Amino acid sequence: MEVYSMNFALGVILAFSAAFTWALTSVLSKVSMRRVSPLTLNFLRLVIASGFYLPLIIYLNLIPSKGIMWWVIVVFSGIIGFMIGDWLFLEGMKLLGVSRANMLTTLHPIITMVLAHYLLGRPLNAYLFLGAGLIILAVLLLLSEKSESGGINARGVLLVVVAELLWTIAILITDWLVSNEPPVLIAALRISSGILGGLPFLPKMWREIRKLRLGDMGLVFVISLLGTIVGQYLFIKSISLVSSTVATPVTESTPIMASLLAVVFLREKITSKLVASMMLSFIGILIIGVLG
Numbered sequence: 001m002e003v004y005s006m007n008f009a010l011g012v013i014l015a016f017s018a019a020f021t022w023a024l025t026s027v028l029s030k031v032s033m034r035r036v037s038p039l040t041l042n043f044l045r046l047v048i049a050s051g052f053y054l055p056l057i058i059y060l061n062l063i064p065s066k067g068i069m070w071w072v073i074v075v076f077s078g079i080i081g082f083m084i085g086d087w088l089f090l091e092g093m094k095l096l097g098v099s100r101a102n103m104l105t106t107l108h109p110i111i112t113m114v115l116a117h118y119l120l121g122r123p124l125n126a127y128l129f130l131g132a133g134l135i136i137l138a139v140l141l142l143l144s145e146k147s148e149s150g151g152i153n154a155r156g157v158l159l160v161v162v163a164e165l166l167w168t169i170a171i172l173i174t175d176w177l178v179s180n181e182p183p184v185l186i187a188a189l190r191i192s193s194g195i196l197g198g199l200p201f202l203p204k205m206w207r208e209i210r211k212l213r214l215g216d217m218g219l220v221f222v223i224s225l226l227g228t229i230v231g232q233y234l235f236i237k238s239i240s241l242v243s244s245t246v247a248t249p250v251t252e253s254t255p256i257m258a259s260l261l262a263v264v265f266l267r268e269k270i271t272s273k274l275v276a277s278m279m280l281s282f283i284g285i286l287i288i289g290v291l292g
Helices: 002-032 038-059 068-096 099-122 124-145 154-177 183-209 215-243 244-251 254-265 273-292
Strands: none
Touching: 002 099, 002 215, 002 244, 038 068, 038 215, 038 273, 068 099, 068 154, 068 183, 068 215, 068 254, 099 154, 099 254, 124 183, 124 273, 154 183, 154 254, 183 215, 215 244, 244 273, 254 273
């Protein structure tokens, strides 16, 4: 019992550490995008992460022998999730700011819940509806927020919502058709496959990459290390100790942490509606993750 308690506590700590790492990555990405475009930042992030993951799965002898459809699914999931989805999110975050863009991602559990119900037949219950209602209320409250330009940036909101939809589709496709494989293998293949989605833009990105300074590339490397390597490892390790049913709800605290970090370090404006949105989202996520 004592060993189980220690493992449980460690697993929760690791999950919170993953959430903090991803939140910090959002803040650093906003800083990086002062000199690097969202498209180029995301592409370089995937290239750097692939340089870690591909040798790792080769060393661990994890490359599977699968049919063409299996590989198509993994590659497609990586392109729409990591390349296109993450790129659109970064574009949205550049327009909205870290705090507001991340708070909008609290819709992600709801989108996943609805699609999983209709596509995979996953059940819905009262707790899921209650949690979803609180999150929707939080988002509506945030969207009603006024700014100097008259309101929250509509294009930024659309980009973030589309990114969430793509993330959800990518995850559902992977979970549905690619099962019983090591999480590190799927993560490695999806991240590496995402690079393929950026190849059509390579000439444009290359002109930008050649102008980057050493400090710019150093920051991109740190973002890649924290977001797609360290954060992913902490999350996978957490799942191995406490299961995804505990680890995933804990990591849904990432938007809250990112918002707080953005207010402190980027001096993004904090309003009563943002604070209320954060509180409602946290309660909604907690209900979905623990009771749903």
